[in-house]
Amino acid sequence: MGSYTDLSIDDYPILVTKSFVIPEVMTVFQESDKQVITRKVSERNELVWGKVSPDEDHDEVAVTYNCEVWKAIERLDVMGFTMRRVRKDYEDVRISEVEKYTSWLGDNDDGSCCDDLNYFTNLTFDRYVEALRTVLTQRIRPRQFGDTDIDLDPVVKRIVGDHERYAFGFLGTDTRSFIRVACELVPNNSQLVQDITGVAHAGYYEEDEPVCANSTRALTAGHPENSARIILTEGSTDVEILREALALLYPHLFGYYTFLDFASARPQGGAGSLITTVKAFVAAGISNRIIAVFDNDTAACDARRSLASLQLPQNIAVCSYPNLSSLEAYPTLGPSGLVPLNVNGLAASIELYLGKDILTNGEDFPVQWKGYVESLGKYQGEVMYKGRLQERFREKSARCKSSTDEINRYDWSGLKAILEVIFHAFD
Template identity: 45%
Template structure:
C-alpha cells in the first residue's frame, strides 16, 4: 500500500499521486488556501472536532473556489482558448503520425491495417468539443472506471470509454491531450459551478510522515518549478513609480485577494530606481535584453508623456513574455474639469492626463464637493498635445489610503462603485497577454 494525495473537483476525484503532490497542480493554490478540518467517516460531513466515538477523520487540504482557480490559471497563461488550441495541435500530430505509419506499412498485414484504422478513427472522433461533452457527462454523473460493472462499461459510448479507461496516465489525464496537467484542469473547471471548490487533500502525506505538518507544502512544491517554466513564477508588474506600485499592490488585495502572490512589483525604493515613463521604457528594454523568463507587464500612465515615451519602443521587437499596457480609457474621464489658459473647462483627459490617481475613485478625487482639477502643463510637439497633471495628488492619494486600509480591515465596507476604475486597471493587466 502506498501513500496517496488526491485532487478533488467538488467531491469528484480528478487525480491521485503517490507520496508527493503534483507541483504543477499546487501552482493553482496559495498557502492561505490551506485548512485543517474533521470529517465524519460515515458521510463526509464536516464537524468542529473529533467525536467521542472516534468516527471522525482529520483532513489537511488546500481548497480554492472554482472562480478563483480559473482566474489564477488564466493569469498563468492556461486559458480555455489555449487548452483548445494545444489539444487540437496534439490531436492533429497523432492523426498525422498514424496516417503516415499506415502509408509506410502499405497494408502489409491485416493486423497492422486494423490497428492503424482504429487509431485514426479514434483521433478523428476525439475533437476538443466531443471530448469536453463526454467528460462533462462523466463529471456530472461522477463515473469512475473502477466503479462500473462489465456490462456498464460495455454500454459506454466510445469517447466516454476512452476517457474512463485512461484516468491516470502521466501525461493524458482522463485521456485529455496535453503536456501540462493545468490544461486539463482549466478545461475541467469550466464545466462546474464557480462556487464549487477545487481541493488538494494532503492528509496522508502528513500522517505518513512524508512531510511535516508545519511545512508549507504548496510553496515547497512550487519552488521546484520556478526554474523550469515562466508560468510557475509570479508575473512582474513594472510601473512608472513607487506610488503606482503601492496602489496596484494594495488594490489587488482588496479586489482580487486570491491573486496575491501571482503578481510581484518592481521595488523602486529598494533599487533606488528613478521613476517616470521614460525610465520605465528603459527598464522594459533592459528586461527584454536580459532574457528575463517571467511574464512581465509594464504599466504606463494614460497621458501625453507616457504615450510619447512609448514611441521609443517603435521598431523594438519585445519577447512574447513582455507586454506594455496603459491605464485604460474611462468614459467618465471624457468630461473632466481642467484648468488652462481659458479657465476651468471640462475636457477629455484620456490619453493626456490619466495618471494612476485618476483611477482611485471619485470619492478620493472629491474636495469640497468638487473633483480635483487637472492643470495643463507642457506641450509635446511630437504628440501635438498638452500634458495634464492632477492638482493636489498627495491629498487624493492620502484619502485613498484611508479608504483602502478601511476596506482591508473590514471587507464589508467595500463599495463596488468606488473601485470600478482600479478594477478596470487590473482587468487590463490580466489581459495583457493574448490567449
C-alpha cells in the same frame, strides 16, 4: 498499498497520485487555502476511497488545500492557462496524434491503427468537452481496461478508460490545462480540493509543511516562468496603490504578482525611466513574465514610440491604463478656465482611477495642461493636488483593511479596470 493524494472538483476526483502531489497542481493553490482539521475517515471522498465500515470510521487529522472554482479559474488565467490557450494546446496534441497514427498506418497495411486514427481525427475540442461534462455531471468513475459500459458514448468510454499518457483522455501538455477545462464545467462556487491526508499520515509531508509554496519553489528553480509575474509602473505611488487594490479586491491572486520595489531600488520614475527598465529586462534575457504598465497620457504615448522598433520577447507585455468613460468629460484647467474635456490618453495618471468617492468629494481636482508635444500634436496634462488624492486613497484603503465589509461602499471601478488589463496582459 501505498498512500495517495486526490484532487477533486465539485466532489468528483479528477487526479489521484501516489506518494506525492503534482507540483503544477499546487500552483493553483496558495498556502492560505490550506486546512488542517479533524474529520471522520468516512468523510473522505467516497468516489476515491469507497465506503468505510462503522468499525473503521475513526477520527483523523485531514490536510487539504481548498479554493472555490472561480478563484481557480482566475488564477489559471493569470498563469496563462486561458481557454484560448487550452484549446490551442489540445488541438496541437490532437494533430500530433493524427500524424503519428497516420504514419503508423502507412507502415501497417493491416489497418490495426484505423480505430485510433479515426478517434483522434474526429475528437474535436468541443466534443471532448461535452463528453467530459457528461462524466462530471453523471459522476461516471474511471473503469479498469475492459470494464467499460457498452452503452457509453465512445468519447466517454475513452475518458473513463485506462490512460497511460493523458489523464482523463485530455490531449494537453500541462495538467493545468485539464484542470482549467474541468473548472468550466462545474458551478463557480463549488470547491477544488487537493487532499493530501494520506501522504501526510504516511510521512511524505508534515502537517505544517508549506506543500504549496515548496512545490512552486521547486518549479521556479527549473523554470523561472512559474514564478510571480513582475509588474513595472512609472512610479512608486502606482506600485503602492495597485498593490493595495490587488490585495483588497483580489486577495486570491495577490501571490501571483510582485512589484518592482521603488522604495529600495529608488530608480527614477516616469515613462522614460520605465522604457529604460523594459529595455534592460529585454537585454538581460529575464525569463519571468514582465508586465510594464504605463499611464494613459501623452508622455507615456510619446515614450512608448521608442519600443516600436524593439522586438519584445513573449514573456514581456507592455500596456497602458485603460480609457474610462468617466474621463471623457473631466474638468480641465487652461487659458479659458475650467472646461470639461476628454483626458483619456492625455492626462490619465493613477490618481484619476481612484474612484468617484475620492475625485468628487466636495473638492475639485482638475487636470492642468502642462505642455505641448509637437511630434504627437497633443498636450500633456496632470491632475492637480495629487498628494491630497493619494492621502484620501490611503485613508480609504485603511478603512477597508480594518473591515472588508467597507470595500463595497466605495467605487473601485477605475482600479478594477487597470487590474483587468494586468490580468489579461498576455491574452
